Amino acid sequence: MVKRLSLGEENCPVARALDVIGDWWSLLIIRDIFDGLHRFGEIQENLGVAKGVLAARLRNLSERGVLETAPASDGTAYSEYVLTKKGRGLFLVIVALRQWGEAYLYERGEKHSLLVETATNRKVAALQLMSSDGRELTCDKTSVQKLAK
Amino acid sequence: MVKRLSLGEENCPVARALDVIGDWWSLLIIRDIFDGLHRFGEIQENLGVAKGVLAARLRNLSERGVLETAPASDGTAYSEYVLTKKGRGLFLVIVALRQWGEAYLYERGEKHSLLVETATNRKVAALQLMSSDGRELTCDKTSVQKLAK
DNA sequence: TCATCCTAGTTCTATAATAAGACCAGATCG
DNA sequence: CGATCTGGTCTTATTATAGAACTAGGATGA
Structure with missing residues (x-):
């Protein structure tokens, strides 16, 4: 290479x-x-x-x-x-990959492992991107600003 | 290989x-x-x-x-x-990678690009994992259940 | 205690993937 | 219509990986 x-x-x-x-x-x-x-x-x-x-x-x-x-x-x-x-700190990266995989890479009815809250045994919620003041954002509402801070 | x-x-x-x-x-x-x-x-x-x-x-x-x-x-x-x-759908994967990179891979004062809400030009919020009923979760409060559904 | 098995690697070899650049056909521009 | 741009393909040298063999030191058990 x-x-x-x-x-x-x-x-x-x-x-x-x-x-x-x-x-x-x-x-x-x-x-x-x-x-x-x-x-x-x-x-x-x-x-x-x-x-x-x-x-x-x-x-x-x-x-x-x-x-x-x-x-x-x-x-x-x-x-x-x-x-x-x-x-x-990489936990959310893995969760994001997992949720994408669950959503797009399995046929209906196909089994996969599941991320749950240990205490309640309930599935965790889907990740969401929020604005600084708490509104939900989608990818088309954001942009990358070069070289800030 | x-x-x-x-x-x-x-x-x-x-x-x-x-x-x-x-x-x-x-x-x-x-x-x-x-x-x-x-x-x-x-x-x-x-x-x-x-x-x-x-x-x-x-x-x-x-x-x-x-x-x-x-x-x-x-x-x-x-x-x-x-x-x-x-x-x-991979947007959140990239956002998660970006936020991890910002948090751990830059020296103080080192410049990097920034993800902002286009309309307001304000930085987006940090991603958070939530339980099904809206409480914040950390990685140690979750576990993976093999072969569900 | 000693022989044996387990653990966590290292080393070796073949094959595959990559970087870098040459090359090329068709689209576009002046 | 000639020159250049675009979006690739092909070739070659080099690196990375899979897979297997090998090894040193710790654990196990008789």
């Missing part, structure tokens, strides 16, 4: 975000950690990803501060991967 | 979504179209992506119903790329 282009210097936050987690596996790894998988082997088995690729991804995500290693919670000498605050 | 693994059959909506738009360029292309770039040349120049890669991505996104070609709005015989309803 002659070295994949880097987007880390862009002044578009979307490009920078994708520079960190926009590759083929990172968001799935992060989803798995949100879902309670913390050990290398658990994630590797769940995703079916090559171990070398998983090791490289985990290393990259650690270096970039999305996740970190911690001593295993089961008392053994192994370590496990947990999300940092920055990593937990 | 011995053929990249496909995630299209997964029953996790996040995985299916990433199967469609989880590669290195698709979301940036879609962002560009949201930002008003509709012609091949505009997108190619803005992203700096190889033309062959862009052509392949546009073809793939068309086949999957995320975007489609339409006659050029400037009257010439060329065509342009526009988002379908399914494609416009």
